Amino acid sequence: MYSPSTVSDAISLSLSLSLFRYEDNFDAVNNLIVTINPTSKSKITDFGGQDAFLNEISYILGNSAVATGFESKSEGGFKANTIAAASILGTSVRKDKEGKEYYTYEILTRTADGDEGGRHQLIAATVSKGNLYIIKIQAGDKRWFKGAKTECLGAWESFTVV
Numbered sequence: 001m002y003s004p005s006t007v008s009d010a011i012s013l014s015l016s017l018s019l020f021r022y023e024d025n026f027d028a029v030n031n032l033i034v035t036i037n038p039t040s041k042s043k044i045t046d047f048g049g050q051d052a053f054l055n056e057i058s059y060i061l062g063n064s065a066v067a068t069g070f071e072s073k074s075e076g077g078f079k080a081n082t083i084a085a086a087s088i089l090g091t092s093v094r095k096d097k098e099g100k101e102y103y104t105y106e107i108l109t110r111t112a113d114g115d116e117g118g119r120h121q122l123i124a125a126t127v128s129k130g131n132l133y134i135i136k137i138q139a140g141d142k143r144w145f146k147g148a149k150t151e152c153l154g155a156w157e158s159f160t161v162v
Helices: 051-056 141-158
Strands: 005-008 018-025 031-038 084-095 102-113 119-128 131-140
Touching: 005 102, 051 084, 051 102, 119 141
Parallel strands: none
Antiparallel strands: 005 018, 018 031, 031 131, 084 102, 102 119, 119 131
8 A cells, every 4th residue: 555755653543443544744634544343244245335335334434423412503504403514426346456346435524613624535445354444544625635635546546455
């Protein structure tokens, strides 16, 4: 996997099952995380279609406080009791040289804080040797259009599991 030179190892991991996490040296909003979880599935398509799989791993995008009974007024351009939104910009199934399938997603998330104008999330997932591997790359929208897009896409497209 290609790792951009502008990232370093993060000290704390955001998910307990993280294999590793890198953060941008300038702003932690830009980061890359790889998780590994045991699974009884033998290939990614055993999880069902891409929509079903994304619903199963939606925790990777964060949990909303609204689900726990939090109430809010209209904030950051959102209607009442809505503090975040996610738009799926693209999905695909790709195969590596060995024929292993990967589900891929490009998602744009926005939160009421308005920081960075949103966050681009690139996700790829596959199953290998009894484990589910997921890479999630996140970049702030402003930095995405200032050049982070190239590095993020490079890491995302080069993610392979043996």
